[in-house]
Amino acid sequence: MDVTKRFNRIVAIYFQLQAKPIVRAQDLAEQFDVSQRTIYRDIKALEQAGIPIYGEAGTGYGLVEGYRLPPTKFSREEILTLAAAEKLMQKFVDPDLFRHFSSVLNKIKAYLRYSDKLNVNLLEENMLMGSLAHRFNENVPSALSILFESIAQHKVVNMEYQSSASVKPVHREIEPVGVFHQGNYWYFMAYCHLREDYRQFRIDRIQKIQLTSIPFTKEHKPLSHYLAKEDPSPTTTIRISVPLVYARYMEWERSYYGFISEEITDTGVIMTFECKNMEHEFARWYLMFADQARILEPEELKERVKELLANIQL
Numbered sequence: 001m002d003v004t005k006r007f008n009r010i011v012a013i014y015f016q017l018q019a020k021p022i023v024r025a026q027d028l029a030e031q032f033d034v035s036q037r038t039i040y041r042d043i044k045a046l047e048q049a050g051i052p053i054y055g056e057a058g059t060g061y062g063l064v065e066g067y068r069l070p071p072t073k074f075s076r077e078e079i080l081t082l083a084a085a086e087k088l089m090q091k092f093v094d095p096d097l098f099r100h101f102s103s104v105l106n107k108i109k110a111y112l113r114y115s116d117k118l119n120v121n122l123l124e125e126n127m128l129m130g131s132l133a134h135r136f137n138e139n140v141p142s143a144l145s146i147l148f149e150s151i152a153q154h155k156v157v158n159m160e161y162q163s164s165a166s167v168k169p170v171h172r173e174i175e176p177v178g179v180f181h182q183g184n185y186w187y188f189m190a191y192c193h194l195r196e197d198y199r200q201f202r203i204d205r206i207q208k209i210q211l212t213s214i215p216f217t218k219e220h221k222p223l224s225h226y227l228a229k230e231d232p233s234p235t236t237t238i239r240i241s242v243p244l245v246y247a248r249y250m251e252w253e254r255s256y257y258g259f260i261s262e263e264i265t266d267t268g269v270i271m272t273f274e275c276k277n278m279e280h281e282f283a284r285w286y287l288m289f290a291d292q293a294r295i296l297e298p299e300e301l302k303e304r305v306k307e308l309l310a311n312i313q314l
Contacts, residue, residue, distance in 0.1 A: 076116070175217065
C-alpha cells in the first residue's frame with residue numbers, strides 16, 4: 001500500500017514539473033502531507049529514472065528546457081472534467097479568454113479516442129450554464145486576458161476606468177498584481193500611478209484597456225498580501241431574528257453584508273452580522289424580508305428602516 005502511495009505521489013510530482021517552470025519542495029511537502037526530506041527522495045527517484053531535473057534542495061526544481069513526454073492518456077473522469085470546465089469558463093470569463101481556452105481544449109480533444117469524443121459531446125449537449133449579466137463590459141471583451149498578460153509579462157496597462165462615484169471614465173496607468181472573483185464580479189488589485197498607491201478595481205467598469213510595452217516600476221508582493229490587509233472601516237454589530245422557513249432565502253446574499261454566525265432556536269434563526277454600511281446597504285437589503293424578520297439590535301437600524309419605509313412612494 002505504501003509503495004503504491006509513493007508511486008502515485010512521484011507520478012503527481014512529475015506532472016507538476018511538466019506543468020510549472022519551478023516547483024518548490026516545501027509546497028510539494030504541504031500538498032502531499034509528507035516531509036521535505038521525503039520529497040527530496042522522490043525527486044532523486046525521478047532523476048534515477050532518467051528524468052532531467054535541474055535545481056536543488058532549498059530553492060526549487062524544474063525540467064530541463066525542451067524535455068516533454070508525448071500527450072498522456074486521459075481517464076474518462078478527467079475528460080468529462082475538461083468538458084465541464086469549458087462550460088464554466090464560458091460563463092465566468094470574458095469572451096477573449098474563453099476563445100483561448102476553447103482552442104487549447106480542441107487540441108486536447110484531437111488526441112481522444114472516438115468513444116471519448118462521443119462522451120464529451122454528450123455532456124456538452126446536456127450541460128447548460130445560465131449567463132450572468134454585466135459580469136464584463138461588452139465593449140471590452142478582452143479585459144481579463146489583457147490583465148493576465150500584464151501580470152505574466154510585468155507590463156504596465158493603460159485603461160479608462162469609471163468608478164461608481166465618477167460621472168465619466170478616468171485615465172489610469174496601472175501595474176496589475178492579481179485577479180480574483182468575489183460575489184458576482186471579477187476584481188483585480190493594481191498599483192495605480194495616478195493615486196500612487198494600491199487600489200482595487202472591478203473589471204466590468206473598465207471602458208478601455210491596452211497593454212503597453214512599459215515594464216513595471218515596482219516589485220509587487222503576491223495578491224494574498226494585499227487582500228489580507230484589514231479594512232480600517234468600522235463595523236456595526238447587527239442581530240436579526242428570522243423564521244427558519246425564510247432564513248434559507250437569505251443564505252445566498254448574507255455574506256455580502258458581513259454575516260458572522262447564526263443560532264437556530266425554537267422560534268427561528270438568529271443571525272449576527274458585522275456590517276460596514278448599515279444605513280444604506282444593510283437596511284435596504286433587510287427590507288426584502290422585513291415582513292418576516294425582526295431586528296434585535298441596534299436601535300439605529302430600526303430607525304433607519306422606519307425612515308426608508310416612510311419615504312416609499314406608492
